[in-house]
Amino acid sequence: MEFLKDRGETIDLGARGSLIITAGGWKSYAKEEIDCESFLSLCGEYLGLRNRMKIRDAFNMVELNTVIFECERGVKHIPPWLVVAALDPENLSPSDPEEMGLLAFFDPLPTSYPGFILSDDFGQVSNMPCMCGRAGPVLQFCRRVKMLEDRGCALKMERGTVVVPDTR
Ligand SMILES: [Zn+2]
Incomplete structure (x- = not known):
């Protein structure tokens, strides 16, 4: 343009x-x-x-095998095979529902490495229904976190701080 x-x-x-x-x-x-x-x-x-x-x-993130697309309403729908969690940046515990947090992705599609990614993106995962009629959670990406290295699962495991989301 x-x-x-x-x-x-x-x-x-x-x-x-x-x-x-x-x-x-x-x-x-x-x-x-x-x-x-x-x-x-x-x-x-x-x-x-x-x-x-x-x-x-x-x-999308290069570490993910999944792309999250916007619907016709401009809302990013998380596909059913991908779990996205917003985590409290202070202690990496799951944020309250509808709260902003550090985004973590649990993608079962990568076969060459564990698809558990703690990103440096702040966002919100919401279960509010979308006007388009699609079901399931939606992602609102808000901003990139400054001063934080990219940390994939392997590195997190080395440090002994892997976080598993509460999927109940
Ligand atoms: Zn929608």
Whole structure:
């Protein structure tokens, strides 16, 4: 979109029935980060896509074999095979339901290593129903934690601090 803006051009993906899927974080581009509403506005202005239902974000980590996609309502639905827990960053105990916490992922799909990941992302896992009608928990990713190394399960096991979520 910046390229189009610099050239003073636009394209009309909306007329072609297109769908935009975004994934990944800002990482080293954090200083250039824009909020969701600004991004959607630019998609309308430069890409001709103004229908929010046609612009979906996906959450993924390289350590996971699962991608969490937004539904047409812009809500990230956690698939049934993936357990996501929000943990208290002070003691890594499970946060209260609907509370923010350090996100931990329990993904059974990786076969080359244990898919238990304590991320450096803060988020919320909610069981509130979504207007789209899909069932199950949803993820609200909020922000990346600063000053924390990425820690996968193997490293956590070495340190003897693996946390298993209460799935009751
Ligand atoms: Zn939904």
